[in-house]
Amino acid sequence: MADYEGMRWVKCDFQVQTPEDGAHWGDGDTRLGDPRRPLRTPAPDANGVVGPARPDEQRLQEVARAYLRRCHEVGLELIGVTDHNFSQKTDPRDWFLTHLVEQNKSVAAELGREPLYILPGFEVDVGYHVLCLFEPAKKVSHVWRVNKLLCKLGLDENERFRQGRPMPLRRNGANVSLKELIELVQGEHNGIVIAAHADQNDGILSDSRHIEDYKNQKLLALEVTSNPPSKRILDILEGRDKAWARSACHPAYVMSSDAKSLRCDKNGAPGPNAIGYRHTWLKMSKPSVEALRQAFLDPQSRIRLMGECPSDALTHPRITKVEVKGARFLDDQEVYFSESFNCVIGGRGSGKSSLLEYIRFAIGYEDPAAKSDEDDHALQRKRKVLRESLTVGSQVRVTFEVGNGVSDTLVYEPGRAVGPERWLDGREVADLKTVLRQLQLQFFSQGELSRMTSGSQGQAQVLSLIDAAVGAPLLQLNARERELKARLKTLFQSMRDAARIQSELDEAKQESVELERQLKAREAVKDDSAQSQLALEARRHLTRLQEDDAPIVGTIEQVLADLADAPVALPATASQWPNAEWFQTTASQLEEGRAQLAALIGQALSDYRQAKASVLCGDGARATLIAINAVQERFREACTARGIREDDIARMQELEEKRQAKLRLVEELQKRLADVQKEANKFPVVLGELHQVWRAQFDARCTTASDIQASVASQTVRLTTAYMGDESSFRAAWGRLAPPDKRGKLAKRWDDIGEDLFRRWQQRADASAWETIELARLEPTLLDTAFRENLHVPLLAHLGSEDVRPIWEDVRVSRVSDGIDVELLREDGSVAGAMSGALSEGQRNTVLLNMMLARGEGPIVIDQPEDELDSSFIYRTLVRDLRAAKTKRQLIVATHNANLPVNADAEQILALEARDGRGKPRAKGGLDRGDVAQAVLDIMEGSEQAFKRRSEKYHF
Structure with a gap:
């Protein structure tokens, strides 16, 4: 996705040495000579004139190209070149880094890849080793600036090494402190400081004397050499070691190869301390020092150590691109989305809501919370205007993926004259x-969360969300529930199944008897069968003895035939050769030797055949064969006597399995027949199964509710469930049974009896409230109100009446909905309120959105959620939940609240602005891009000055 400008994972190695540091470089074949650019006398020109000798840079260039190729081979995109004290050389043309930068583009073009981002820098000693990196070098002058900075730090070009050893960093006769180094590198020269191999002997964490340096809040990152770090190091980095604890956040930690070699093993894997041996994945829009700084400030979101690219493991469905053409209020544009968190920002009239609604129109997404046009006139008017802004000829194209790289583009042309409005390109x-x-896709327009949680809908939406999260297991239970209800309603029709089951039972019984008879017959010849098998094995071995040497004998016979062929004769000219007599004598001797060899081999072969014949064709062999035949004949006679075939013996296990299966079938059929014959007992059994399914549905919801609660990153939601505890659902079913004549005493007390029934059922925990009524047939006092007012008999008579009985039967096998409630928790764990009680609209919406983010994998598109959320919870809960959700699914949010793109760390920010009456793109990418950060500041904070003025009054 070359046009995508948002943040993506970049494979980085922040500490690579080069052949520049010959003392530490480990490869002889890429070591640089001295001088590095030997003088070469050029070839004479056309006039025979030889020019002055010139420095030859070919070797430097070849090694630089090999170095760059190896970086590409291991997949690196960014390297930090950190040779000790930069270089021992003073001429920039002698610097290896100069040639790396110069050869970068051509090597990348040769490999069909993008050029590496080369961050020039150096490694210095301030009592421990520290890396200093600067903006990516694209030309040689960028390298010169780094050299000059090292001079400014106190290491002039002729003072950096003594007897080939790098000198510690000193300035004005004193050691340079980390604080000084950071102020100069990060404060004045737009660089970044990383404590090198911090967990090693020459690292910052090796000695408690460096604790105060570690506590410097401007030290943003350090390097470790193992993943995960050792417990001692991890305790420091995560703040558990109180002696090393920092007052604010701890530095990020990264991994680098500290490369001193290009070598690899036979499989191409980097060797220890070779290029690519260790690496770090950083999320950034475009590599820069600012991108590094932001990543180090937010390592949880932007840093991963080692392994494959983190985004490769993400296979969730996603929208990758949206193209809008011909819209009335939005400029023609292409918008690329990250697979993680995307924010659309802009002032009023910039088109951010239009862009999201166009996605809704294109997908044809239906609003799950929509009730009727009359319920929200403002929403309907807004959508009508937006639909009309897509005039005839306009087009919305939505490119999406639903699997690993499987991409489709949906085309939407409203008012298309020929063909459908929507199709796949x-x-x-x-x-x-x-x-x-x-x-x-889940889509929430402005105000949609509030409509979903208004009135009693909030709990219903939560239950619907839980059901969707349960997924296939609940669907299976629901299917089973429908099956059992159908069986219960048609129970009496099963009587005619009795005859069929009886016939099947008789057949199965007889088959099991026949199988048992066959098994007994085979059991009688079991010993003879075993002896026959041994005889067969002996016969096969005898056959092998007779035949196995045939290939060897054939080979020997071929050798004899070859030896019989005449040897190569001497040519007619042999008599004229030097020492011709010797050739003649030698030929005669070799021919005689060849004949003797053939005779010996032939005699040996003849002797072997006689020996074999005497052994295998003698009396012993004949007696053995007679014994084998006798055993097999006895077995055949035994099988004939019992009327079975010889190969039937091998089927004994199969027959036994069949017999056992038949016996199981007989048992099952007997049970089914008994169930049919005992008709009166079948209904309670099936009804019990239905109740078990109801309980299993509830258990599945409970488990998923617990999972959702645990998945909410902010841990501000607590769910409670009650088995068939939704009283409004019970009242609706009870109302179906109410007497139509409202004048009677029973009708007047109907609601009170229902309340009494529901309360008593909850106390007793019967299978359902309807079964409590059935139990009341034998124990009238269960229905206290009906019993006290002598309505018990009229109630049961009413339920058994001709008109009401079918309804009662349907109600009796109908489920009361499970009760669900959600509590919103404060940071201290106290309860802010419950959805069933005193939660505000914003708090109810916060609860619902937190739960939606916690489960599922499809994209969520939300238009300005902050308008409907409790503001105190946006940073404390929603930001945390967004950060957790974006690692598992795609989020696309239009917002005015800076907390969302900034603190939730959006990978792609699209800033729109209104110009010439149309929404036009202003900037796009991550916050590590300067123009994006400025757009966020202007649009969401009012400008840098406004932000600073407000911060001055907040008592920070």
């Missing part, structure tokens, strides 16, 4: 909706 499908459902 380059692919015909029978049902477009089925394809789009795989995207699993």
